[in-house]
Amino acid sequence: MRGSRLLYNENNAAREDVLPSHRAYGVQNGPRRRQAKAGEFFTPLPHSAQNGKRAMPAVLNVGGNNKNILLPPIYAGWEHILLDIDPAGKPDLTLDARLLGTLAPAQFDAIFCSHNLEHYYRHEVVKVLRGFHHVLKPDGFAHIVVPNLWRVMRIVVERELDINDFLYLSPLGPITVCDVIYGLGKEIERSGQDFFAHKNGFSEKSLVTLVQSMVFSQIYHHSTDLEITACAFKDRASPFAMKLLGLPVP
Numbered sequence: 001m002r003g004s005r006l007l008y009n010e011n012n013a014a015r016e017d018v019l020p021s022h023r024a025y026g027v028q029n030g031p032r033r034r035q036a037k038a039g040e041f042f043t044p045l046p047h048s049a050q051n052g053k054r055a056m057p058a059v060l061n062v063g064g065n066n067k068n069i070l071l072p073p074i075y076a077g078w079e080h081i082l083l084d085i086d087p088a089g090k091p092d093l094t095l096d097a098r099l100l101g102t103l104a105p106a107q108f109d110a111i112f113c114s115h116n117l118e119h120y121y122r123h124e125v126v127k128v129l130r131g132f133h134h135v136l137k138p139d140g141f142a143h144i145v146v147p148n149l150w151r152v153m154r155i156v157v158e159r160e161l162d163i164n165d166f167l168y169l170s171p172l173g174p175i176t177v178c179d180v181i182y183g184l185g186k187e188i189e190r191s192g193q194d195f196f197a198h199k200n201g202f203s204e205k206s207l208v209t210l211v212q213s214m215v216f217s218q219i220y221h222h223s224t225d226l227e228i229t230a231c232a233f234k235d236r237a238s239p240f241a242m243k244l245l246g247l248p249v250p
Contacts, residue, residue, distance in 0.1 A: 057109040060135065062097050062128075063116030065089045071112055072143075074244055081108070085195055098124055100131020108135050114145040117207075118198045119183070125200060129214045136234045141241060144211070144230045150203035151225050152180050168226060204228050220247050
């Protein structure tokens with residue numbers, strides 16, 4: 001994740017320093033939250049361990065299907081808690097992500113959500129993001145990955161692809177243009193469940209705008225031909241979190 005610009009800090013003051021590859025938005029919407037001290041994030045004994053609940057940082061994997069699908073290596077050594085609407089994958093929490101607000105607040109150090117937000121209608125994505133903010137600790141962050149629909153549309157036009165043409169090869173097999181736009185057809189047919197269908201799509205700009213509206217303090221994001229990644233911090237990011245995620249330290 002390399003290359004962009006920190007456009008605003010939390011006091012809404014413009015900055016012009018070009019970073020190796022992310023754009024970070026620090027937006028102050030409403031009352032100022034407690035500012036974390038340097039080194040406070042992800043200490044060897046996180047807050048949850050201090051009250052006897054957990055002895056390691058906890059990441060909530062939202063919509064991860066099953067634990068055979070591995071998390072990124074940066075979460076090695078973390079407690080992996082899987083939340084999914086489909087009980088077939090044996091999640092730790094069988095729950096619709098639109099209902100995250102019903103869980104106890106401020107209990108997770110991070111949220112990982114890959115290729116899940118596109119399965120909700122646009123107005124429902126707001127509910128899911130609010131839920132992220134609700135369950136994250138003050139020093140937590142949401143790590144979001146979605147298909148880059150804006151770039152896929154450009155590829156389709158540039159290569160003169162048909163909607164059923166092959167786009168790329170994934171661990172699940174060949175992926176067509178139709179699969180990226182509407183959801184993996186074979187999985188929808190096999191399961192008979194419409195929650196596998198895509199009901200929404202994102203450009204980098206539209207994803208950041210939505211996340212920004214949820215009062216996250218800083219948002220780092222970048223895109224490739226096929227994916228958009230955003231890392232949204234509930235409070236300001238610590239050097240440890242920046243290093244963990246491979247983000248440039250201002």
